[in-house]
Amino acid sequence: MPKDNSILNPSFSILEERPWGGYVVLIDSENYKVKKLILNPKKRFSLQYHHKRSENWIVVKGKVEITLGDKKNIYSYGDIVTVPVKTKHRIENIGDETAEIIEIQTGTYFGEDDIVRIEDDFGRINK
Numbered sequence: 001m002p003k004d005n006s007i008l009n010p011s012f013s014i015l016e017e018r019p020w021g022g023y024v025v026l027i028d029s030e031n032y033k034v035k036k037l038i039l040n041p042k043k044r045f046s047l048q049y050h051h052k053r054s055e056n057w058i059v060v061k062g063k064v065e066i067t068l069g070d071k072k073n074i075y076s077y078g079d080i081v082t083v084p085v086k087t088k089h090r091i092e093n094i095g096d097e098t099a100e101i102i103e104i105q106t107g108t109y110f111g112e113d114d115i116v117r118i119e120d121d122f123g124r125i126n127k
Contacts (some may be wrong), residue, residue: 019122020045021098033110037091037101039064044092047119053107055083057091062099065092088118 015022020043027034039045039062047067057066059079065072066081067090074094075081083089085107093099117125 018045031106033105035103035105037103039091039093039099039101041093041096041098044090044121046115046117046124047088047090048115048117049086049088050107050114050116051086052109052114053105054085055089056104057081057083058102060100060102062093062097063095064099064101065094066090
């Protein structure tokens with residue numbers, strides 16, 4: 001067991017499916033969470049923000065367009081993006097192959113119920 005009491009996910013190969021692709025939780029710790037996000041071609045997740053966590057993304061496969069606040073930029077392998085708490089954001093896979101991003105969350109809470117959706121292609125808007 002790591003000295004920092006982080007928990008390596010024993011079922012790291014289980015994909016949590018979403019309409020845009022899915023994610024695998026790699027590490028679930030009291031102080032941080034690490035996920036591998038998998039976005040299907042031409043799909044994107046919700047335009048969203050979080051109250052209790054920030055996110056750092058490292059693109060490890062594919063080409064994506066990332067919305068951060070009111071700006072959009074194109075990113076590819078090796079690019080790193082920081083998403084501060086309460087900043088609206090979205091990742092869109094603009095390529096013809098699956099895109100993969102390593103996401104490192106830091107903050108005070110990492111539950112999926114800390115997602116505030118502003119826009120969503122799949123009808124999952126917070127009311």
